[in-house]
Amino acid sequence: MSAVAERFVDQDLGHLLAQAHHAVYREFDEHVRAAGLSPVEWRVLATLHDGEPLTVSELARQVLSKQPTVTKLAQRMADQGWVVLLADPDDQRRTRVGATAAGRRLVRPLVQEAREHEARILQALGAGEARVLRRLLGKLTEL
Template sequence: MPSSERSPVSSFVDDYLPALLALASHFISDEFHRVVLAQDLTVNEWRVLACLADGNLMSTGELARVSLTTQPTVTRVIDRLAARGEVRRVDDDSDRRLTLVQITPAGARIVKRLAALAREHEARVLAPMGPQRAADLKDALRQLVSEHAPGTLSSALRAAPPGRGRRALR
């Protein structure tokens, strides 16, 4: 069949959900990661700061899980962010073995600026879909994540009302 007549689904990976999700994530994330790097942050620093943006305390393990980063990498990222005054470590009152991490006002300013740029990027990516299809896509993705990786979603994301978008890490 000539290429002009070929179905848009021409191979297994063209119709395999994990491949489609990975490709979409890769290409869309790479676009925004260039913005992050231009702000003198690493992608992992952005992810950790974005996870802490709501002001809640999180453990290193929680940050690793939600930011899709290994725990040793998150520990090094926290060290760098703390040295720059963008996060601080806080002892857990109920478990002295646990150290929690909290964003500082300096870190919150960085996240506020980058989150605005992330939202602009997201709007450009989703614009061709229209608002309803974009909201439906985000709802479907939240459902998939919730069903396949319990405990991964932030409390704000788990509490998302139907049809309403929440901030993305990427």
């Protein structure tokens, strides 16, 4: 009987990270959609709810989307009253995006649910492994 050769995707870092992302957010995505948000709207509000306004390009980088997409999305979200578009005081050609009180109210319960969801998932690793995982993922994102 010959051993089955290991498939490339079973060890491919990109594939493993994508599978891990899917496993972590598959269930939580239902909560995001139930709140009336798309995944990228959730990422925008989660990014902005407890920080300073960001330029569209900074926001696009942080929410893992293209700048033109985030520009259009920010305008739609401003029309919803979830974000505010501000002129950048350092460069009038740039726009900054900040969460409004309504946007923060909308996302606050989801942020709490996300924390609880993450804690449940990380229980399988234990505190030490969870710290190591965060540290290693942080190193990868700095590349």
